[in-house]
Amino acid sequence: EAQVTQNPRYLITVTGKKLTVTCSQNMNHEYMSWYRQDPGLGLRQIYYSMNVEVTDKGDVPEGYKVSRKEKRNFPLILESPSPNQTSLYFCASSRPPTGRGETQYFGPGTRLLVL
Amino acid sequence: SQKIEQNSEALNIQEGKTATLTCNYTNYSPAYLQWYRQDPGRGPVFLLLIRENEKEKRKERLKVTFDTTLKQSLFHITASQPADSATYLCARSYGNKLVFGAGTILRVKS
Numbered sequence: 001e002a003q004v005t006q007n008p009r010y011l012i013t014v015t016g017k018k019l020t021v022t023c024s025q026n027m028n029h030e031y032m033s034w035y036r037q038d039p040g041l042g043l044r045q046i047y048y049s050m051n052v053e054v055t056d057k058g059d060v061p062e063g064y065k066v067s068r069k070e071k072r073n074f075p076l077i078l079e080s081p082s083p084n085q086t087s088l089y090f091c092a093s094s095r096p097p098t099g100r101g102e103t104q105y106f107g108p109g110t111r112l113l114v115l
Numbered sequence: 116s117q118k119i120e121q122n123s124e125a126l127n128i129q130e131g132k133t134a135t136l137t138c139n140y141t142n143y144s145p146a147y148l149q150w151y152r153q154d155p156g157r158g159p160v161f162l163l164l165i166r167e168n169e170k171e172k173r174k175e176r177l178k179v180t181f182d183t184t185l186k187q188s189l190f191h192i193t194a195s196q197p198a199d200s201a202t203y204l205c206a207r208s209y210g211n212k213l214v215f216g217a218g219t220i221l222r223v224k225s
Binding site for chain 1: 119123149151156157158159160161164204206211212213214215216217218
């Protein structure tokens with residue numbers, strides 16, 4: 001079954017304690033991205049990756065890091081989480097966005113609470 | 116920045132009626148617009164895509180229009196059902212990114 005998986009699904013942590021949210025896809029997609037979703041603000045892109053070892057900032061990259069060492073995996077790293085990073089996070093993958101219209105496949109989401 | 120605006124108020128309609136959701140964008144017209152459905156606590160699911168040279172696209176009970184003069188896309192669900200209740204997100208292409216609107220909640224009452 002084609003899917004994007006994320007772990008953990010729920011996470012409660014404290015300010016400053018480094019954490020990693022994993023994302024994996026089995027569709028051989030080149031393009032992967034991370035979004036955060038907050039009430040009234042919709043989905044905002046944090047980082048995206050066009051392929052292995054190629055990453056770029058989205059609209060809200062501050063406080064986050066990513067890496068793309070393998071095609072299927074795209075972890076999101078919060079080096080020093082703060083309460084304003086409390087949010088619902090989604091990973092997504094697709095073929096490269098070339099203007100023809102590439103469907104984004106989303107993971108189930110990770111709900112993060114930073115105390 | 117490229118903005119996408121959707122009605123922030125929820126849309127409440129009666130079963131069997133047509134639901135119409137609006138998506139407005141700013142600046143230049145995108146190469147395409149996409150519509151997604153999101154259920155509470157779940158990831159968005161792709162529904163339809165419409166390109167800038169297309170006026171209308173249909174899929175079963177769904178119809179999307181794209182008006183580059185008005186800078187607007189309309190999303191229609193005909194013969195709506197309670198199972199159509201969800202949040203609907205509009206997204207526009209922007210270079211290598213996809214920019215999403217905040218979504219409109221649709222509630223279909225039986």
